[in-house]
Amino acid sequence: xxxxxxxxxxxxxxxxxxxxxLGLCGLPPLTGVLFHVxxxxxxxxxxxxxxxxxxxxxAILPLVVLLVATAAxxxxxxxxxxxxxxxxxxxxxxxxxxxxxAALVVxxxxxxxxxxxxxxxxxxxxxxxxxxxxxxxxxxAAAYAAVFVWAGLATRHALVFGLVYVFVWEAALAAYLDxxxxxxxxxxxxxxxxxxxxERLRSLxxxxxxxxxxxxxxxxxxxxxxxxxxxxxxxxxx
Amino acid sequence: xxDTAAAPTIAVxxxxxxxxxxxxxxxVSLVVEPGVTALLGPNGAGKTTLLRTVAGxxxxxxxxxxxxxxxxxxxxALYGRIGYMPEHESVYDxxxxxxxxxxSARMQHVADVGAASRRAIETVDLVEAQDRSLRGYSRxxxxxxxxxxxxxxxxxxxxxxxxxxxxxxxxxxxxxDVIRALAAAGRTILVSSHILEEVEGLAxxxxxxxxxxxxxxxxxxxxxxxxxxxxxxVRVDSSGPRVLAAGLLExxxxxxxxxxxxxxxxxxxxDVASLQVALPAVAQRLGxxxxxxxxxxxxxxxxxxxxxxx
Numbered sequence: 001x002x003x004x005x006x007x008x009x010x011x012x013x014x015x016x017x018x019x020x021x022l023g024l025c026g027l028p029p030l031t032g033v034l035f036h037v038x039x040x041x042x043x044x045x046x047x048x049x050x051x052x053x054x055x056x057x058x059a060i061l062p063l064v065v066l067l068v069a070t071a072a073x074x075x076x077x078x079x080x081x082x083x084x085x086x087x088x089x090x091x092x093x094x095x096x097x098x099x100x101x102a103a104l105v106v107x108x109x110x111x112x113x114x115x116x117x118x119x120x121x122x123x124x125x126x127x128x129x130x131x132x133x134x135x136x137x138x139x140x141a142a143a144y145a146a147v148f149v150w151a152g153l154a155t156r157h158a159l160v161f162g163l164v165y166v167f168v169w170e171a172a173l174a175a176y177l178d179x180x181x182x183x184x185x186x187x188x189x190x191x192x193x194x195x196x197x198x199e200r201l202r203s204l205x206x207x208x209x210x211x212x213x214x215x216x217x218x219x220x221x222x223x224x225x226x227x228x229x230x231x232x233x234x235x236x237x238x
Numbered sequence: 239x240x241d242t243a244a245a246p247t248i249a250v251x252x253x254x255x256x257x258x259x260x261x262x263x264x265x266v267s268l269v270v271e272p273g274v275t276a277l278l279g280p281n282g283a284g285k286t287t288l289l290r291t292v293a294g295x296x297x298x299x300x301x302x303x304x305x306x307x308x309x310x311x312x313x314x315a316l317y318g319r320i321g322y323m324p325e326h327e328s329v330y331d332x333x334x335x336x337x338x339x340x341x342s343a344r345m346q347h348v349a350d351v352g353a354a355s356r357r358a359i360e361t362v363d364l365v366e367a368q369d370r371s372l373r374g375y376s377r378x379x380x381x382x383x384x385x386x387x388x389x390x391x392x393x394x395x396x397x398x399x400x401x402x403x404x405x406x407x408x409x410x411x412x413x414x415d416v417i418r419a420l421a422a423a424g425r426t427i428l429v430s431s432h433i434l435e436e437v438e439g440l441a442x443x444x445x446x447x448x449x450x451x452x453x454x455x456x457x458x459x460x461x462x463x464x465x466x467x468x469x470x471x472v473r474v475d476s477s478g479p480r481v482l483a484a485g486l487l488e489x490x491x492x493x494x495x496x497x498x499x500x501x502x503x504x505x506x507x508x509d510v511a512s513l514q515v516a517l518p519a520v521a522q523r524l525g526x527x528x529x530x531x532x533x534x535x536x537x538x539x540x541x542x543x544x545x546x547x548x
Contacts, residue, residue, distance in 0.1 A: 003341050003344040003345050004345075007330065007341060010332060010333075011330070011332070014332055079328050080324070080326050080328040081328050081329065081330055083295060083322070083324050084329075084330070084342070084345075084387075085345075086295065087293065087295070087317050087320065087322045088314070088317055088345040088346060089314055089315050089316070089317045089318035089346065089347070090314055090345065091314060092314065233312055234297075234312075236295070236296045236297070237290070237295040237296065
C-alpha cells in the first residue's frame with residue numbers, strides 16, 4: 001500500500017463522515033430483520049429487490065460514496081494540504097488512483113457488503129443473488145467514486161453537485177425522461193446485478209442490457225478518472 | 239545537458255500573474271543562483287504568488303519560469319529536486335510529527351526513510367516532540383516540522399515562504415543557522431520575508447517586491463544603505479516652533495522644515511543620526527523647549543515604497 005493510499009484511508013476513515021457511512025450501511029440489513037419481524041406479506045425475493053433498487057441503489061449507495069469520495073481531494077483543497085501531495089515527484093495518476101481506491105475501501109466496500117448482507121437476511125439464503133448484489137453495488141460505487149473524486153478537485157461545491165446529480169438527474173428527471181437510464185450510474189449498478197443473476201430485479205422497468213451496464217460503468221470510471229488526473233495537472237494549488 | 243548545466247537554478251522571465259483582473263505579479267524577471275536569496279516586500283507585494291509560480295503550483299498568466307533549465311509547471315519529476323514550504327501552516331494534523339516527515343520521505347522515494355527523517359527532525363531540533371500529534375504543536379513547532387519535511391529528501395533547491403514567521407527569537411536564530419548551513423553546502427535557497435531585519439545575515443542577495451513588481455535587487459548592505467539614505471520626516475512639537483524652524487534650517491542634515499496649521503514642525507532629513515544630535519542642541523541654544531519628537535513615516539510600507547521609487 002502506497003503512502004497516498006494509506007494517508008487517504010486515515011483521512012477518510014478517521015473523519016466523522018465514516019460514522020455516518022457506518023450508520024447508513026447498517027440500514028439495509030436492519031430493514032431485512034424488520035421484514036421478518038413484521039411478517040410482511042410481500043415475498044422475500046420481491047422485498048429484497050425493492051430494498052436493493054430503492055433504498056440501497058437509489059439513496060444509500062450514492063450518498064455514502066458522495067460523502068467519502070468528494071472528501072478524498074475536497075479535504076485537501078479545503079484545508080490547503082494539497083500542496084504536500086502536489087509537490088512530490090509522482091505522475092499525477094499515481095495520486096488520483098490511490099485516492100479513488102481509498103474512497104472505494106471506505107465507501108464502496110461497506111455499501112456492497114451492506115447490500116449483500118441485506119439480501120442474505122431477507123431471503124435467508126440465496127448466496128448467488130447476494131453476491132450479485134454486492135458486485136453490482138461495488139461497480140456502481142466505483143463509477144460514483146470516479147465522478148465524485150473528480151468533483152472534489154474540480155469544484156468547491158462538490159457535495160451540491162453530487163446531490164443535484166443523484167436526486168435531480170437520476171431520481172426526479174429519470175421519472176419523466178426514460179432515456180436518462182443510459183446516463184445513470186444507478187441504472188448501471190442495477191443492470192450489473194441483473195446481468196450476474198437474472199432472477200434479481202425482474203420487476204425493474206426498462207432494465208439496461210448487461211453489456212450497456214458494464215460498458216456504461218466502465219466508461220464513467222475511465223473518463224472521470226482521466227478528467228481527475230487532467231484536473232490535478234492543471235489545478236492552481238491553493 | 240550543457241544548456242542545463244549553464245542555466246541558473248531559477249530563471250524567471252517576464253512573469254505576470256493576475257487573479258480575476260487583480261494583478262498579483264507584474265512583469266518580473268530575475269535569476270536565482272546557489273546561496274540564499276530573499277524575496278523581500280510588504281504583505282500583498284506578490285512574493286507568495288511568485289514563489290508559487292516558481293514551484294509550478296500556479297501557471298503564470300504571462301512569461302516563463304524555468305527551474306534547473308526545465309519548465310516548472312506540469313513537470314512532477316522536478317519535485318524530487320525541490321523542497322517547497324508554503325506560508326500557511328496547514329498540515330495533516332491527524333499524524334504525529336515523525337509520521338508527517340516519514341510520509342514526505344516516502345513520497346520522495348528516499349532510500350532510508352527512517353535515517354533521513356531522524357536527520358531532518360534533529361536538524362530542526364524537534365526530537366522530543368516528534369511523536370506528538372501535530373494537533374498539539376505550536377505555530378513555531380509546526381513551522382520547524384514543515385521545514386524538516388521540506389528538506390527530508392535533501393533537495394538542491396529550497397523554496398521557503400516566510401520560514402521564520404511564528405518562531406520565537408531563539409528558534410529564529412537556530413533556523414537562520416540551519417538555512418545558512420544548507421546554503422553553505424551548495425544548495426539554492428529562495429526565502430520570502432516581509433521583515434528587512436529578518437533577512438540580515440541570512441540572505442546573500444535580495445529581490446525587493448512592491449505592488450507586484452520587482453523594485454530593487456542587490457545584496458543586503460546595498461538595500462540597507464538605500465534605506466539609511468532615504469529622507470525621514472519627523473514631527474517636532476516645541477514651545478517656539480518658528481524660532482526652532484529657523485535654527486534647524488541652518489543644520490546641514492535638515493533638507494526642509496514646514497510648520498503646519500497647529501504649529502507643529504515637519505522636519506525632513508536624510509541623515510537621521512545627525513538630526514538626532516543637532517535637534518536638542520539647536521533647541522537648547524535657542525531656548526526652545528522640545529515637547530514631542532515623532533517619526534512620521536517609519537512604517538514598513540513607507541520604507542519599501544521609498545526603496546521601490548529609488
